[in-house]
Amino acid sequence: GQQLNQSPQSMFIQEGEDVSMNCTSSSIFNTWLWYKQDPGEGPVLLIALYKAGELTSNGRLTAQFGITRKDSFLNISASIPSDVGIYFCAGQSAPGNTPLVFGKGTRLSVIA
Amino acid sequence: KAGVTQTPRYLIKTRGQQVTLSCSPISGHRSVSWYQQTPGQGLQFLFEYFSETQRNKGNFPGRFSGRQFSNSRSEMNVSTLELGDSALYLCASTGTGNTEAFFGQGTRLTVV
Numbered sequence: 001g002q003q004l005n006q007s008p009q010s011m012f013i014q015e016g017e018d019v020s021m022n023c024t025s026s027s028i029f030n031t032w033l034w035y036k037q038d039p040g041e042g043p044v045l046l047i048a049l050y051k052a053g054e055l056t057s058n059g060r061l062t063a064q065f066g067i068t069r070k071d072s073f074l075n076i077s078a079s080i081p082s083d084v085g086i087y088f089c090a091g092q093s094a095p096g097n098t099p100l101v102f103g104k105g106t107r108l109s110v111i112a
Numbered sequence: 113k114a115g116v117t118q119t120p121r122y123l124i125k126t127r128g129q130q131v132t133l134s135c136s137p138i139s140g141h142r143s144v145s146w147y148q149q150t151p152g153q154g155l156q157f158l159f160e161y162f163s164e165t166q167r168n169k170g171n172f173p174g175r176f177s178g179r180q181f182s183n184s185r186s187e188m189n190v191s192t193l194e195l196g197d198s199a200l201y202l203c204a205s206t207g208t209g210n211t212e213a214f215f216g217q218g219t220r221l222t223v224v
Contacts, residue, residue: 031211042116042202042215043155050211088155092211097160099145099168100213104154 006089006103014111019076021106023089031092032072033100034063038085046087047074079110114139116205116216124222130191133219137184137205143167144186145213146178149200158201161186193223 006023013019023032031050035043047058049065049072056063060077072091076083086105092098117136125131137144145168146158157170161180178188184205190197200220204213 033212035215040217040220042118042204042217045212045214048212090213097162097167099157099160099170100211101157102147102155 004089004091004101004103006106008106009104010107010109012109012111013079015079015081017079019079019083019108020073021087021108022071022073023091023103024071025091025101026070027093028069029072029091029093030069030095032063032065033090033092034061034072034074035088035090036085037088037105043088076108079108081110081112084108084110116203116214118201118203118216118219120219121217122220122222124224125193126224127193127195129193130189131193131221132187132189133201133203133221135186135188135203135205135216137186137203138207138214141205141207141214142184143206143208144180144184145204145206146186146188147202147204148172149202149218150198155202158188190221195223197221198223 034046037043047063052069053067054065062075064073088105089103090100119134143162145160147155160168164180175191180186200218202218204215206213
């Protein structure tokens with residue numbers, strides 16, 4: 001089946017630093033979504049991307065839909081302690097009813 | 113607008129038993145998807161229901177089943193529980209014609 005390769009698996013950063021993570025696939029996706037999951041909670045949608053090359057921001061978060069349609073990036077600027085959590089990318093390979101495919105997540109730890 | 117509600121939040125069952133989990137989607141959303149989340153495998157798609165019909169199915173054994181009611185609420189059932197079924201079970205609802213999935217808090221199932 002389709003797989004999304006998400007990297008890095010985990011990262012430890014100092015508060016105030018910028019963070020980058022990405023997701024790649026061997027096949028084309030029409031939609032990319034980025035989620036954050038706190039311990040014991042369900043994933044929360046952060047950003048949705050629908051067009052190749054699209055760059056979308058949500059506060060300190062910025063995500064991009066790669067122009068090849070096989071990758072997406074999430075950047076967090078000036079990290080704060082509450083950014084701690086697991087970030088997941090998800091993609092839909094065809095419009096309509098195709099299920100989302102999820103990456104395995106990037107675990108972010110912020111050192112104050 | 114209320115979010116996705118999953119009940120119960122926590123469950124402990126013994127091997128061989130069966131369990132039923134419930135999900136109430138966001139009002140107006142007719143699509144409900146179920147995922148199994150484990151530390152090693154990430155989010156694995158179980159199945160999706162739309163208008164009381166199973167529209168998509170993942171690669172899980174027949175012990176995992178689901179259904180959807182006319183009010184879009186959904187249940188999933190796992191029969192003959194195994195230790196490996198211990199996981200966080202997440203439900204997500206999606207609006208018609210939309211891709212963005214909104215998750216509930218999950219049900220943490222522990223099989224002993």
